[in-house]
Amino acid sequence: MSVSASLSSLMDHLCENGVDCVEMLPAINDAHGGVIVDMKEPMDPKLFATLLRASISKWKEQGKKGLWIKLPIALVNLVETAVKEGFCYHHAEPNYLMLVQWISETASTIPLNASHRVGIGAIVLNNKKEVLVVQEKSGRFQGLGVWKIPTGVVDAGEELFMTAIREVKEETGIDTEFVEVLAFRQAHKLFFGKSDLCFLCILHPLSFDIKKQDLEIEAVQWMPFEEYAAQPFIEKHEPYKYITEICLAVQRGYAGFSPRPLTSFFDEQMSYIYVNSRDLDNSISFPDQS
Amino acid sequence: MSVSASLSSLMDHLCENGVDCVEMLPAINDAHGGVIVDMKEPMDPKLFATLLRASISKWKEQGKKGLWIKLPIALVNLVETAVKEGFCYHHAEPNYLMLVQWISETASTIPLNASHRVGIGAIVLNNKKEVLVVQEKSGRFQGLGVWKIPTGVVDAGEELFMTAIREVKEETGIDTEFVEVLAFRQAHKLFFGKSDLCFLCILHPLSFDIKKQDLEIEAVQWMPFEEYAAQPFIEKHEPYKYITEICLAVQRGYAGFSPRPLTSFFDEQMSYIYVNSRDLDNSISFPDQS
Numbered sequence: 001m002s003v004s005a006s007l008s009s010l011m012d013h014l015c016e017n018g019v020d021c022v023e024m025l026p027a028i029n030d031a032h033g034g035v036i037v038d039m040k041e042p043m044d045p046k047l048f049a050t051l052l053r054a055s056i057s058k059w060k061e062q063g064k065k066g067l068w069i070k071l072p073i074a075l076v077n078l079v080e081t082a083v084k085e086g087f088c089y090h091h092a093e094p095n096y097l098m099l100v101q102w103i104s105e106t107a108s109t110i111p112l113n114a115s116h117r118v119g120i121g122a123i124v125l126n127n128k129k130e131v132l133v134v135q136e137k138s139g140r141f142q143g144l145g146v147w148k149i150p151t152g153v154v155d156a157g158e159e160l161f162m163t164a165i166r167e168v169k170e171e172t173g174i175d176t177e178f179v180e181v182l183a184f185r186q187a188h189k190l191f192f193g194k195s196d197l198c199f200l201c202i203l204h205p206l207s208f209d210i211k212k213q214d215l216e217i218e219a220v221q222w223m224p225f226e227e228y229a230a231q232p233f234i235e236k237h238e239p240y241k242y243i244t245e246i247c248l249a250v251q252r253g254y255a256g257f258s259p260r261p262l263t264s265f266f267d268e269q270m271s272y273i274y275v276n277s278r279d280l281d282n283s284i285s286f287p288d289q290s
Numbered sequence: 291m292s293v294s295a296s297l298s299s300l301m302d303h304l305c306e307n308g309v310d311c312v313e314m315l316p317a318i319n320d321a322h323g324g325v326i327v328d329m330k331e332p333m334d335p336k337l338f339a340t341l342l343r344a345s346i347s348k349w350k351e352q353g354k355k356g357l358w359i360k361l362p363i364a365l366v367n368l369v370e371t372a373v374k375e376g377f378c379y380h381h382a383e384p385n386y387l388m389l390v391q392w393i394s395e396t397a398s399t400i401p402l403n404a405s406h407r408v409g410i411g412a413i414v415l416n417n418k419k420e421v422l423v424v425q426e427k428s429g430r431f432q433g434l435g436v437w438k439i440p441t442g443v444v445d446a447g448e449e450l451f452m453t454a455i456r457e458v459k460e461e462t463g464i465d466t467e468f469v470e471v472l473a474f475r476q477a478h479k480l481f482f483g484k485s486d487l488c489f490l491c492i493l494h495p496l497s498f499d500i501k502k503q504d505l506e507i508e509a510v511q512w513m514p515f516e517e518y519a520a521q522p523f524i525e526k527h528e529p530y531k532y533i534t535e536i537c538l539a540v541q542r543g544y545a546g547f548s549p550r551p552l553t554s555f556f557d558e559q560m561s562y563i564y565v566n567s568r569d570l571d572n573s574i575s576f577p578d579q580s
Contacts, residue, residue, distance in 0.1 A: 032428060076373040083366040089387055091482060092379035093403070097387070098482065107505065113383070114404040114484040115446055138322055138399075156405055157478045157485060183547065187554065187561035188447045192381060192388065194404040195447060197487065215397060238553050242563055246570065254569040255545065262475065263528050271477035273532055276566070279544040280535065 024055040032109065034066030035059060039075055049081045056085065056103065065104035072096045117191060118154040119198045120164045123247060124176055124205050130222040131247070132205070134171055137218045146233045147223055149243065151198075159272060161259050164201040172220045173211025176203035180256035181274055182246050185239065200243060202250060255279060314345040322399065324356030325349060329365055339371045346375065346393065355394035362386045407481060408444040409488045410454045413537060414466055414495050420512040421537070422495070424461055427508045436523045437513055439533065441488075449562060451549050454491040462510045463501025466493035470546035471564055472536050475529065490533060492540060545569060 025048075027035040037055075059067060069082050073095050087099035091113040102108040124132035133147035141148060152167030154160060161178040168176050183200045190196045212220045225247065234240040246254060257274035264271060315338075317325035327345075349357060359372050363385050377389035381403040392398040414422035423437035431438060442457030444450060451468040458466050473490045480486045502510045515537065524530040536544060547564035554561060 073373060073379060076370045079369050080366045083363060088384040089363060089382035090384070092382035092387060094378040094380070097379055097382060109506075111481055112407065112443055112446070114407050114482075115444060116406045116408050116487070117402065117404050118406050118485075118487065140321070153402055154405060154485075156402070156483075160476050183563055183565040185552065185561055185563045186450050187559065189559070191401055192404075193383075193446075195408075195444075197406070197408065216399070239563065242552070242565070246565065249570050252569075252572070255566055257473065257547070262532070264477065269477065269479070271475055273473055273475045273529065275473040275532070275536065276545055279542075280539050282542070 023051055024058055025051050027055070027059075030066070030068070032066065033064060033104075034068060035064055036068040036070065038070045039078065040072065042075060043078065045077055045081050048078050049085065052081065052085050056101075060103055063104075065102065065106065066108075066110055067101045067103060069099045070096055071099065116186075116195045116197050118160070118163075119151060119196065120154070120160065120167060121149050121151045121198060121200045121243070122164045122168045122176075123149055123182070123200065123202045123243070124168055124174060125202070125225065125247070126205050126208065126222060128222075129225050131225050131228050132168070132172055132174060132220070133223045133228055134220050135218040137216055144233060146231060147221070147228055148234075148240075159259070160199055160274075161201070161272070164199075164203055168203060171213050171217050173207075173209065173213075175206040177206055178203050178259070180258040180277075182250065182254065182256040183242065200246065202256070313341055314348055315341050317345070317349075320356070320358070322356065323354060323394075324358060325354055326358040326360070328360045329368065330362065332365060333368065335367055335371050338368050339375065342371065342375050346391075350393055353394075355392065355396065356398075356400055357391045357393060359389045360386055361389065406476075406485045406487050408450070408453075409441060409486065410444070410450065410457060411439050411441045411488060411490045411533070412454045412458045412466075413439055413472070413490065413492045413533070414458055414464060415492070415515065415537070416495050416498065416512060418512075419515050421515050421518050422458065422462055422464060422510070423513045423518055424510050425508040427506055434523060436521060437511070437518060438524075438530075449549070450489055450564075451491070451562070454489075454493055458493060461503050461507050463497075463499065463503075465496040467496055468493050468549070470548040470567075472540065472544065472546040473532065490536065492546070 025037045027037045030036055056067065067087070068090070069087060071078055071082070079097060079099075082099050087101045090098040090100040090110070092098065100110055102110055132150065134150050135145065135147060136142060150168050150171045152163060152171075154163045160181070165176055165178055168174055179202045181199050181201055185198045186195065187198070188195045210220045210222070228234065229244045234244065255276050255278040258277045259272040259274050260277070262271050262273045263269070315327045317327045320326055346357065357377070358380070359377060361368055361372070369387060369389075372389045377391045380388040380390040380400070382388065390400055392400055422440065424440050425435065425437060426432060440458050440461045442453060442461075444453045450471070455466055455468055458464055469492045471489050471491055475488045476485065477488070478485045500510045500512070518524065519534045524534065545566050545568040548567045549562040549564050550567070552561050552563045553559070
């Protein structure tokens with residue numbers, strides 16, 4: 001489709017009644033008094049600039065607040081124009097860039113971009129009181145010789161408990177069943193200045209034969225828990241001391257948060273709520289869990 | 291500084307020994323076998339294209355893996371060139387765009403962008419068994435007439451427990467002390483397709499006189515807990531039923547996760563770990579907490 005044909009089709013619906021026909025970019029209203037332009041077809045940057053200026057002027061008249069433009073990476077030649085017309089970046093994914101501009105006199109209510117990377121650390125204990133540990137090939141632990149629990153990052157759209165199961169399987173070959181989240185840590189200014197939430201999880205092993213992943217993992221083993229905990233690095237560093245303390249507390253009946261399926265009230269989507277199931281289900285007294 | 295002067299200063303350190311002097315973009319090595327180009331000064335797009343091509347070729351020879359280019363929004367005129375030379379978007383903040391390209395034969399280990407927005411819901415109960423509730427002016431709850439607990443989003447770099455204290459203060463004027471996280475929910479494909487982690491928190495009120503925030507809040511009140519829980523919307527929707535159930539369980543001794551300061555092992559940065567403090571500190575038996 002040529003640029004002019006594409007433009008013509010974009011304009012059609014705006015001019016249906018033949019009056020008050022202003023050449024504007026096609027936009028849909030959002031739920032917060034703003035508009036979203038989802039550019040899909042190529043457009044000459046000069047034409048884009050002209051239409052964008054006319055559109056902004058009209059949106060101001062209409063009392064719009066937030067203006068959004070989503071540009072697929074194939075339309076990278078329009079980014080500079082959007083920025084020159086007052087847009088800032090909001091967020092980007094590999095294949096698109098979202099730009100935003102607040103044109104209202106009222107305080108901006110532009111929602112924040114995703115702020116946290118989410119990860120897991122996985123404690124897998126077998127019935128010989130051995131813990132599943134790895135040595136990593138790269139990153140911060142490279143060359144330290146430390147045996148540590150498997151860790152990993154939640155993929156886009158992945159359930160937290162599935163991340164734990166997946167990472168253990170990928171790094172060690174061990175199948176597991178998720179038990180619960182024992183703790184979590186929030187830290188700031190890590191990767192790209194973003195924050196990080198890391199969930200310490202405990203899982204039951206369902207298999208025992210190790211199959212090491214070669215790309216990231218130097219070595220894997222089942223290690224007696226006492227030996228793991230006695231490593232100088234683990235003893236010396238506060239976050240690792242907590243892991244050890246919490247592992248010991250689990251044997252005394254420490255309760256974490258376990259996932260329960262939940263249906264969203266607005267869109268019927270399934271999600272998970274993590275609660276202290278023992279305390280939620282129990283009545284007043286706490287019977288010995290051992 | 292002129293483009294050529296700027297370029298000349300960029301090149302200086304590469305040519306110090308007078309041999310093997312290749313005109314390349316200035317880059318620093320990352321900890322994962324890649325390089326980061328942090329562009330700060332303006333550059334002619336044609337010169338940028340020439341240097342980028344030469345640099346990529348050299349980095350390939352050197353066996354580099356991930357290539358990163360950070361472009362401040364003022365250098366938006368270089369974005370198209372970077373994309374034409376094979377870069378994709380990685381992430382963006384209002385004032386810069388990060389681009390990335392994987393040039394190794396090995397599987398890409400480019401870290402994921404921030405994937406989650408993090409929020410809180412704040413339960414504030416006074417000693418008359420009343421809960422602090424609000425009606426919201428906009429968003430999903432607009433016009434529903436539902437009295438709900440204050441909610442809000444974690445600002446960049448903000449501690450989770452501080453978000454809860456801040457949001458309660460902003461929306462209602464009530465000062466609070468953070469007690470603990472009672473549960474959390476992970477949901478997917480919400481704002482811009484990103485995931486969401488919402489932490490249900492409980493706080494003790496330190497003041498009682500309500501000062502409503504006008505921008506987002508229609509009304510605020512202390513409401514008898516039974517009356518809050520008996521609202522049809524709250525009774526009907528699963529996530530809200532959980533809030534009610536957990537509030538009731540708190541009165542029977544439900545333990546959540548409370549924050550404890552923690553020092554990072556690598557950079558000495560302070561962060562917080564959230565643990566079941568009651569179970570971690572207790573010995574084998576669980577005394578009655580009531």
